[in-house]
Amino acid sequence: MKVGLAIRALLLDSSDVTAITNRIYPELAVEGADAPYIVYSVVSNSPSDAKDGTPIDEAQVELFSVASTYSAANDLADKVRAALDRRSKTVSVSGGAVTVQSIQYTNEVTEVSAERSLYVSVQNYTVRITR
Numbered sequence: 669m670k671v672g673l674a675i676r677a678l679l680l681d682s683s684d685v686t687a688i689t690n691r692i693y694p695e696l697a698v699e700g701a702d703a704p705y706i707v708y709s710v711v712s713n714s715p716s717d718a719k720d721g722t723p724i725d726e727a728q729v730e731l732f733s734v735a736s737t738y739s740a741a742n743d744l745a746d747k748v749r750a751a752l753d754r755r756s757k758t759v760s761v762s763g764g765a766v767t768v769q770s771i772q773y774t775n776e777v778t779e780v781s782a783e784r785s786l787y788v789s790v791q792n793y794t795v796r797i798t799r
Contacts, residue, residue, distance in 0.1 A: 670766045671795055671797055674795070675729060675793075676692050678751055678755060678757065678771075679751055682750070684747040685751050689704045689744070692705070692706045692707075694707075694708060703735050704736070704740060704744050706731060706733055707731070707732040708730070708732075709730045711728040711729065711730055712727060713725050713728075714727070722798055725796070729793045729794075730792055731745075731752075731792075733789040734787070734788050735787055736785070738787045741786075741788060741789045742778060745776065745791055752773070753773040753793075754770070755771045756769055766797055770795075770796045771794070773791065773793055774794055775792050777790050
């Protein structure tokens with residue numbers, strides 16, 4: 669899905685994010701992945717048209733910033749938010765370019781994965797891309 673590829677490209681374009689990790693996975697991290705890492709999931713993707721007739725997709729995206737401590741997970745989440753919130757940019761992805769019209773941060777919660785002793789900051793975003 670192009671929305672996910674655009675999110676991944678924006679995160680990899682952020683030196684603040686990549687200073688912490690460049691492990692960014694769609695939907696699920698690989699088995700035994702070393703923390704810290706990021707997982708993104710496109711929860712929904714709805715087509716719509718702008719007033720000028722431009723086709724736009726509006727997607728709800730969750731990002732999971734995973735680390736071994738509470739403060740590290742929240743620090744990574746802060747870097748993710750700085751890389752994404754209020755961004756608009758055309759990014760190169762496999763299969764061409766994607767124009768990100770806007771990204772809006774909507775909320776965040778931090779959880780604990782007891783079985784793996786990891787902290788997970790879960791952020792939600794609304795992403796609009798031009799098709």
